[in-house]
Amino acid sequence: MKILVCISNVPDTTTKIKFNNEKTEFDKTGVQWIINPWDELALTRALELKETSNGVITAVTVATVGLIDSEPTIRKALAIGADNAVRVNANPKDAYYVAGQIAEVVKKDGYEIVICGIESSDYNGSAVGGMLSEFLEYSSVSSVSGMNIDGGNIVVNREIDGGKETLAVKAPFVAVVQKGIAINPRIPNMRGIMMAKTKSLAVVEPAAMDELTSYETYELPAAKAACKMISAENVKELIDLLHNEAKVI
Amino acid sequence: MNFEFTEEQIMIQQAARDYAQRELIKDVIERDATGRFPSDHIKNLADLGFLGMLVDPKYDGGGMDTVSYVLAMEEISKVDSSCAVVMSVNNSLVCYGIEKYGNEEQKEKFLKPLARGEKIGAFLLSEPEAGSDATSQRTRAVDMGDHYIINGTKNWITNANCGSTYIVIAQTDPAKGHKGINAIIVEKNTPGITLGPHEDKMGMRSSDTHSVMFNDVKVPKENRIGDDGFGFSFAMKTLEGGRIGIASQALGIASGAFERAVQYSKERKAFGKELMYHQSVAFKLAEMAVKIENARNLCLKAAWLKDQHQPYGIASAMAKQYAADIAMEVTTEAVQIHGGYGYVKEYHVERLMREAKLTQIYEGTSEIQKIVISRAVLGK
Numbered sequence: 001m002k003i004l005v006c007i008s009n010v011p012d013t014t015t016k017i018k019f020n021n022e023k024t025e026f027d028k029t030g031v032q033w034i035i036n037p038w039d040e041l042a043l044t045r046a047l048e049l050k051e052t053s054n055g056v057i058t059a060v061t062v063a064t065v066g067l068i069d070s071e072p073t074i075r076k077a078l079a080i081g082a083d084n085a086v087r088v089n090a091n092p093k094d095a096y097y098v099a100g101q102i103a104e105v106v107k108k109d110g111y112e113i114v115i116c117g118i119e120s121s122d123y124n125g126s127a128v129g130g131m132l133s134e135f136l137e138y139s140s141v142s143s144v145s146g147m148n149i150d151g152g153n154i155v156v157n158r159e160i161d162g163g164k165e166t167l168a169v170k171a172p173f174v175a176v177v178q179k180g181i182a183i184n185p186r187i188p189n190m191r192g193i194m195m196a197k198t199k200s201l202a203v204v205e206p207a208a209m210d211e212l213t214s215y216e217t218y219e220l221p222a223a224k225a226a227c228k229m230i231s232a233e234n235v236k237e238l239i240d241l242l243h244n245e246a247k248v249i
Numbered sequence: 250m251n252f253e254f255t256e257e258q259i260m261i262q263q264a265a266r267d268y269a270q271r272e273l274i275k276d277v278i279e280r281d282a283t284g285r286f287p288s289d290h291i292k293n294l295a296d297l298g299f300l301g302m303l304v305d306p307k308y309d310g311g312g313m314d315t316v317s318y319v320l321a322m323e324e325i326s327k328v329d330s331s332c333a334v335v336m337s338v339n340n341s342l343v344c345y346g347i348e349k350y351g352n353e354e355q356k357e358k359f360l361k362p363l364a365r366g367e368k369i370g371a372f373l374l375s376e377p378e379a380g381s382d383a384t385s386q387r388t389r390a391v392d393m394g395d396h397y398i399i400n401g402t403k404n405w406i407t408n409a410n411c412g413s414t415y416i417v418i419a420q421t422d423p424a425k426g427h428k429g430i431n432a433i434i435v436e437k438n439t440p441g442i443t444l445g446p447h448e449d450k451m452g453m454r455s456s457d458t459h460s461v462m463f464n465d466v467k468v469p470k471e472n473r474i475g476d477d478g479f480g481f482s483f484a485m486k487t488l489e490g491g492r493i494g495i496a497s498q499a500l501g502i503a504s505g506a507f508e509r510a511v512q513y514s515k516e517r518k519a520f521g522k523e524l525m526y527h528q529s530v531a532f533k534l535a536e537m538a539v540k541i542e543n544a545r546n547l548c549l550k551a552a553w554l555k556d557q558h559q560p561y562g563i564a565s566a567m568a569k570q571y572a573a574d575i576a577m578e579v580t581t582e583a584v585q586i587h588g589g590y591g592y593v594k595e596y597h598v599e600r601l602m603r604e605a606k607l608t609q610i611y612e613g614t615s616e617i618q619k620i621v622i623s624r625a626v627l628g629k
Contacts, residue, residue, distance in 0.1 A: 072256050079260055184271065187264045190298025190311030193257055 003046045004111035007062045008036035008120040009070035023217045033073050038117025044182035047081045053149050059083045065092040065101045079188035079196035090206035094213035099131035104207045112171035118178040129176030139173045145180030261317045265324035273329040280455035290332050295366020300339045310364035315552035319497040326501025330604040331456040337494030338407050343370025346487040350475050371412035373403040384427040390419035399466040409459035413437045418484050430480035434472040441466035452603030489562040491612050493551050496568035499576040499608035500544045506583035506601040507537050537579045544572040563625045570618035576605035
């Protein structure tokens with residue numbers, strides 16, 4: 001079986017978010033790009049499964065929809081241990097577009113297990129995994145926090161309200177994974193960093209798709225107001241502030 | 250000129266940062282208190298390839314350049330200099346010394362396990378009466394035809410207990426002065442070697458520092474590095490590269506303390522506003538930033554010269570002297586910015602200040618670096 005891990009190229013989580021003057025585009029100046037943290041955990045688990053599956057998993061591929069400036073992030077995934085990579089040479093406009101393009105990669109190369117992080121840390125849409133399974137007509141499991149392969153049997157764990165759920169899954173399927181799928185993202189070692197340059201990074205042109213979304217404007221959230229400390233005895237002042245200043249009661 | 254790092258260099262920097270910020274930080278205060286050696290971290294750093302990162306891949310190393318090494322050393326040292334010094338000694342003294350000056354048999358037998366991090370190396374130069382004055386070696390390696398018999402004591406030896414491959418600098422022919430000195434690879438399990446107690450140091454307390462005593466230690470002659478009498482020259486040339494490692498460590502100590510001071514100055518309020526809005530603090534931070542940037546540039550310049558196979562001894566002496574001295578200044582100011590919190594262990598900066606002090610002392614004191622630099626300046 002082959003695993004495809006979908007990788008998003010996202011700004012470092014400590015990035016100070018800015019927009020252009022018209023507030024129609026994210027300002028990428030000086031931004032450091034990373035693998036989306038949930039995707040990095042997904043890749044780590046995929047590699048662990050390959051290493052412990054006694055040959056059941058034959059390869060782990062990563063796929064990204066992105067322009068050439070996303071390649072350093074893809075090469076980091078190769079350094080971490082992915083066997084090869086595919087970059088769909090397009091601007092990732094929205095979740096529908098990304099899912100559609102990744103679906104074409106899956107259809108072409110045939111992956112039995114497709115893993116997506118539950119969301120990306122830039123737009124937090126949480127939509128690609130579900131859309132991708134629809135495009136592919138694969139079954140999908142959401143909120144996966146554990147995945148194991150024993151022979152040909154695939155078992156996944158899900159966090160549900162008030163407990164955990166364990167499911168046996170038949171390939172092919174899409175797993176939408178969340179925190180817990182791996183303990184920590186794997187750190188690339190020197191050998192991996194050197195070998196990343198020699199691994200295949202295929203660039204494919206995007207399939208023709210309708211654009212369903214356009215961005216009108218961006219806005220930053222309002223700055224956090226200063227915290228007012230009120231004495232525990234002064235309930236009257238608290239009620240007054242909540243009513244007249246915060247206007248929440 | 251090009252001040253941009255390559256993709257690989259950035260990846261190595263990130264890998265070192267990730268490991269330091271995620272793993273080393275967890276127990277660094279406890280290890281500082283107890284002096285416990287970080288065996289688990291050293292194993293992990295070896296698995297990541299950091300212990301032999303400069304060694305050619307044909308000898309099982311990472312094949313990385315010295316610029317990458319500076320970046321990695323800075324990131325590890327921001328959090329934990331006790332681990333960084335293991336990395337520095339193994340890479341830039343022991344592995345480099347054997348790779349550059351050893352023969353093929355020595356590289357096969359000793360360098361490969363060191364580069365893989367399966368074995369750790371130690372560099373035995375300092376003596377009770379010969380620290381910076383390396384010509385005054387009292388340890389004797391008497392030539393017995395097909396082997397040497399070594400007697401003497403070495404002091405302040407980093408990796409003395411965890412290490413199993415020693416490079417020992419010893420006097421074979423006192424009549425020839427420093428030209429009678431040899432560098433000999435000695436395996437720690439050789440009969441006649443004993444260790445003194447773990448040194449209870451001011452800083453870098455979980456690094457493994459002991460004195461090492463040699464009592465009629467028999468070592469085969471094929472373990473000598475280079476020709477007879479090459480030992481002093483070997484030590485000086487190897488230490489030129491070692492200075493880049495310690496300079497980068499000092500840089501990391503300074504930048505680690507600086508990052509904490511910046512963060513603290515954004516959070517801590519005094520007189521109704523955050524510390525960063527007080528000019529006295531903001532100016533301190535500006536001065537610290539300039540010193541760190543200068544130190545970083547000196548380290549990278551020395552590393553770049555080494556990578557270009559150009560002479561780098563003076564540049565590495567400048568980097569070591571300057572980075573060590575500003576590490577002391579910057580960490581002291583970081584403690585000052587933290588006020589009372591800076592004086593307690595929880596906030597890390599007092600530990601970084603104690604660690605900074607050692608960088609002015611070991612692998613050539615700041616004064617020795619100034620001798621090297623002034624001789625070059627004066628054309629002596």
